[in-house]
Amino acid sequence: MNDYLKDVGEAVKINDKILHTHTKGGLKVQAITLKHKLMTTHTARRSFATNLFLSGFPAISIMKITGHKTEKSFMKYIKISQEENAKLLQLHWNKKVKLKVV
Numbered sequence: 001m002n003d004y005l006k007d008v009g010e011a012v013k014i015n016d017k018i019l020h021t022h023t024k025g026g027l028k029v030q031a032i033t034l035k036h037k038l039m040t041t042h043t044a045r046r047s048f049a050t051n052l053f054l055s056g057f058p059a060i061s062i063m064k065i066t067g068h069k070t071e072k073s074f075m076k077y078i079k080i081s082q083e084e085n086a087k088l089l090q091l092h093w094n095k096k097v098k099l100k101v102v
């Protein structure tokens with residue numbers, strides 16, 4: 001399955017170069033790798049959770065799907081950027097708060 005995902009990624013030209021760090025023989029090794037070569041089913045799982053969260057779906061509901069026990073571990077898992085977090089806050093503010101100008 002993971003090999004197939006890598007082939008699909010290559011076919012749709014997911015060719016960004018990524019600085020990838022892994023451990024080899026107890027040492028951290030950095031290498032530049034094409035993004036599609038790093039694609040796995042876990043990438044799909046993390047992308048699913050992140051995209052669902054960014055769409056405004058409640059974190060607690062996503063955690064039930066992904067099996068995360070704490071919100072702290074879930075937030076580390078989805079790795080949203082500060083910019084994405086600011087956009088979510090703005091969307092929430094616009095939906096929930098209607099200011100009255102006097």
